[in-house]
Amino acid sequence: MRNSSPIPGANLLADTRNYAWHRPPDIVDYDAAVEYIIDRIDDPFQSQMVMAMLDIEAQVSTIVSTLLLQAVSTGKMPIDLAIIIAGPVARYVEILAKDLGKPYDMGVRDRDEIIITPTLLKQALGIVEQEEDTEEVAEEPVVSPETVTGGLMGMPDEMVATSEEQDEMLGGADITETDPMVEEEPEDEL
Amino acid sequence: MQFQDAVKLSIEKFLQGKMPNKLAEVAEGGALYHTPEYFDQLEEELLGEPVEKDKGDKDEK
Numbered sequence: 001m002r003n004s005s006p007i008p009g010a011n012l013l014a015d016t017r018n019y020a021w022h023r024p025p026d027i028v029d030y031d032a033a034v035e036y037i038i039d040r041i042d043d044p045f046q047s048q049m050v051m052a053m054l055d056i057e058a059q060v061s062t063i064v065s066t067l068l069l070q071a072v073s074t075g076k077m078p079i080d081l082a083i084i085i086a087g088p089v090a091r092y093v094e095i096l097a098k099d100l101g102k103p104y105d106m107g108v109r110d111r112d113e114i115i116i117t118p119t120l121l122k123q124a125l126g127i128v129e130q131e132e133d134t135e136e137v138a139e140e141p142v143v144s145p146e147t148v149t150g151g152l153m154g155m156p157d158e159m160v161a162t163s164e165e166q167d168e169m170l171g172g173a174d175i176t177e178t179d180p181m182v183e184e185e186p187e188d189e190l
Numbered sequence: 191m192q193f194q195d196a197v198k199l200s201i202e203k204f205l206q207g208k209m210p211n212k213l214a215e216v217a218e219g220g221a222l223y224h225t226p227e228y229f230d231q232l233e234e235e236l237l238g239e240p241v242e243k244d245k246g247d248k249d250e251k
Binding site: 083092 | 194200202203209218223226232233
């Protein structure tokens with residue numbers, strides 16, 4: 001069987017300089033990165049693309065990630081800086097959409113949106129206090145193993161054998177009479 | 191977390207007026223220009239009041 005996995009240390013010999021994101025990025029400053037993306041949005045071709053995406057009701061977050069991924073893939077900025085500037089870029093796209101009178105969806109949770117959680121729902125319905133009152137630990141009855149009589153595997157009441165019967169069943173009565181450990185040696189007739 | 195999820199989270203935080211605490215310290219000049227207040231002002235100028243020529247050129251950038 002042929003082993004197709006790389007040999008240990010192969011990564012140290014691989015030439016990865018052709019990938020843009022493996023080289024130092026061109027932009028590392030926050031304001032410079034925002035300026036770069038805003039300039040790209042203001043570019044006539046990119047502006048048309050952004051407006052077209054807004055026309056097809058694409059979310060602003062999707063448009064922003066597309067623009068940022070382009071910048072990251074060309075090595076303009078590192079990916080963490082791209083994530084940081086996503087907010088300002090989205091805000092700029094939002095302002096553009098408002099200015100042009102286009103309907104838009106930010107694609108994020110509304111800041112005034114109330115998240116309905118089970119606790120919030122209980123508080124709204126007023127069942128939290130009732131639950132606390134009814135939270136009584138039900139004590140389980142202590143059942144000794146000797147008194148277990150019911151059930152499929154339980155011992156029936158009427159069939160409890162006496163100690164003598166139990167000795168007899170276990171062979172205790174025969175121990176004194178015919179002890180298997182004490183065997184009589186056959187008499188040597190020879 | 192996927193890139194798209196991180197972008198959404200970043201947008202959400204920025205719309206709430208939050209920014210990374212240490213960002214201003216590493217910024218050139220020690221101060222940030224593109225803050226939530228800046229974009230609020232930009233929106234007000236573009237959509238509400240007439241934009242001055244000098245400032246408008248810079249804001250449209």
